[in-house]
Amino acid sequence: MSAMSFVRGHELSVIRKSIFDDQHDAALHSLSHVSRMSHASSICHRCPANTVLVGKTSSLANFTTVQSAILSLPNDNSTHTILILPGNYTEQINITRSGAVHLLGQTRLPTAQSSNTVTIHWNSANGANSGLTDNAYTSILTVAPNLNASLTGSGITGFPVPEGTPFGNNNFRAYNIDFRNDFAPRAAGPSLAVSISRANAGFYYCGIYSYQDTVYIGKLGNALFYGSEIAGQTDFLYGFGTAWIERSNLTMRGCGGGVIAWKGTNTTFTNKYGCYVSNSFLNAANSSIAPSMVKKCSLGRPWNAQHRSVYLNTYMDASIISAGYTKWTTNPLTDNYNNYTFMAEYKSYGPGFNLTARLAGNVTKELDAVTVRGYDSPKSVFMTPTGQQPNVAWIDEEIVGSL
Numbered sequence: 205m206s207a208m209s210f211v212r213g214h215e216l217s218v219i220r221k222s223i224f225d226d227q228h229d230a231a232l233h234s235l236s237h238v239s240r241m242s243h244a245s246s247i248c249h250r251c252p253a254n255t256v257l258v259g260k261t262s263s264l265a266n267f268t269t270v271q272s273a274i275l276s277l278p279n280d281n282s283t284h285t286i287l288i289l290p291g292n293y294t295e296q297i298n299i300t301r302s303g304a305v306h307l308l309g310q311t312r313l314p315t316a317q318s319s320n321t322v323t324i325h326w327n328s329a330n331g332a333n334s335g336l337t338d339n340a341y342t343s344i345l346t347v348a349p350n351l352n353a354s355l356t357g358s359g360i361t362g363f364p365v366p367e368g369t370p371f372g373n374n375n376f377r378a379y380n381i382d383f384r385n386d387f388a389p390r391a392a393g394p395s396l397a398v399s400i401s402r403a404n405a406g407f408y409y410c411g412i413y414s415y416q417d418t419v420y421i422g423k424l425g426n427a428l429f430y431g432s433e434i435a436g437q438t439d440f441l442y443g444f445g446t447a448w449i450e451r452s453n454l455t456m457r458g459c460g461g462g463v464i465a466w467k468g469t470n471t472t473f474t475n476k477y478g479c480y481v482s483n484s485f486l487n488a489a490n491s492s493i494a495p496s497m498v499k500k501c502s503l504g505r506p507w508n509a510q511h512r513s514v515y516l517n518t519y520m521d522a523s524i525i526s527a528g529y530t531k532w533t534t535n536p537l538t539d540n541y542n543n544y545t546f547m548a549e550y551k552s553y554g555p556g557f558n559l560t561a562r563l564a565g566n567v568t569k570e571l572d573a574v575t576v577r578g579y580d581s582p583k584s585v586f587m588t589p590t591g592q593q594p595n596v597a598w599i600d601e602e603i604v605g606s607l
Contacts, residue, residue: 252285259289270307270324271297277305281374288381290321297324299347299403304375304598311380317409317433323382329416331393338363339417343396344383347376347403354401354422356394360508362444362467365402365423371589372403375598382411391416391438391460400425400445402589404598407432414440415457421445421479423469426586426595430604435489439465442507447479448582450607454481456523457489462502462530468510468544473591476578478512478546479504480585482607485519486556497523502530503568504547506540514571514579515549524556527565541567550576582607 258273259265267273270293273286283304290310299305309322328334328342336342340354348354349372357363383397394417398407401422409431412418418440421427425445433453434440438460441447444467454463463486464479486501488494501523504513529547531539548569549562562568571579578584583594 251287252283254283255285255287257287257289258293260291260293262289265289269293269295271295274299274305277301277303283375288322292323292325294325296326296343297345299345299373299376300349302349302370302372302374304377305373306375306377307379307381309378309380309382314380315409315431317380317382317411317431320380320382320409320411322380323384323411325384325386327385327387327395329385329387329393329395334393339394339396339420340399342385342387342394343399343420344385345378345397346399346401347405348372348399348401348422348425349403354399356420356422360467361469362423369402371424372401374404376400376403376405377408377600378406378410379408380410383413384411385414385418388415390458396420398427400427404595406430406599408600408603411435416440416460417442419443419447421447424589426598428582428586428599428604430600436463439463439505439507441479441504442466443479444469444477446477446585446587448585448607449479449481449484450582450604451482452484454484454486455489456486456497456501458493459497459501459523462505464504464513465507466504466511466513467508468512470510471591475591476512476585476587478514478585480514480516480579481518482516483518486524486554487519487521488523494521494523499523499525501525503528503549505530505532506545506547507532509540509542510544511540512546513548514546514576515552516576516580517551517553518549519554520552520556522555526558526561528552528558528562528568529565531567548579550580 256266281303285306287308313319326344330336339356355363385395385397387395395414397412397414399420402424405427407429411433413435416438418436421443423444429449435455437458442465531541550571586595587593
């Protein structure tokens with residue numbers, strides 16, 4: 205990973221902890237918009253080149269919304285950083301450019317997601333009478349080259365993204381930002397918090413909250429979540445692309461459908477599209493609802509018969525059903541389950557793991573040290589649109605290390 209291309213993890217920690225010097229406020233306030241942008245990197249210590257500042261009320265800020273900062277960036281392959289001051293921002297964010305975009309939430313504790321001070325809100329659901337024609341319109345954050353690339357669509361293969369649609373952002377990153385789509389305190393239709401399609405995206409110490417379809421990884425999307433919390437109730441990890449969740453909390457706000465719902469895709473090469481949860485924790489959201497959830501939450505269900513997902517070295521609380529995974533329905537004609545379906549786990553532990561019941565249910569595959577190979581690291585699963593591996597240069601190695 206080139207130090208010239210990417211801001212290194214330990215430097216980002218310094219940036220996110222930077223204390224801005226208010227004594228410059230009056231002088232900066234009088235600068236023109238262009239001058240303030242040219243001075244953005246001098247506002248905080250060790251900010252990289254091409255940094256702009258977003259703040260709700262500070263006169264130090266170049267912009268008051270994240271989306272306005274995004275729209276100011278050139279449509280090219282250059283790398284840009286957006287530093288966001290503490291606050292609650294109500295907006296939708298749409299990133300279509302190919303060049304790297306790094307969103308940094310200011311915090312004093314960059315390795316503690318629970319201490320994040322930046323929250324981006326948008327409340328929307330594609331439910332009854334919503335007037336929306338696709339789940340894509342509900343998302344707080346969308347990283348995709350265009351609208352067509354981000355659409356979920358319907359049916360076994362989803363929306364038919366037109367041939368020739370380009371790949372979008374090659375290196376999107378978010379650090380210490382919470383994304384909250386709390387349309388209702390329950391599953392009330394798809395309500396996305398994050399949507400990634402035809403793009404590479406990394407989320408580090410972020411919080412991602414909704415109830416239904418919280419995270420969508422669309423076609424040719426690659427996303428890594430590290431040290432983060434993802435919360436939902438129904439199918440809150442879903443998509444077509446590839447997601448790797450590492451050392452994170454999957455917080456169950458209730459039990460509906462499954463934690464993971466994935467659709468496989470036919471390609472001319474052997475792909476690894478799927479959802480992988482590693483060294484993480486599945487727990488009920490709080491002690492007040494935990495008793496009512498015991499043995500009621502499924503690890504996942506097949507959105508189509510080519511579903512692929514794997515839990516690796518992951519703790520499961522008592523909410524998880526004894527059989528682990530479930531089929532889409534109990535009807536063999538519509539259960540989306542056949543010999544191509546791959547719903548697996550390796551070294552799961554905790555009160556939600558019951559090996560005897562898993563084997564008896566004959567739906568959850570139990571992997572061993574041999575059969576887990578090929579699914580046991582980001583290098584094993586992330587690939588380019590043409591199937592080339594490894595495809596991990598966009599991951600912040602300074603934070604995640606050598607996974």
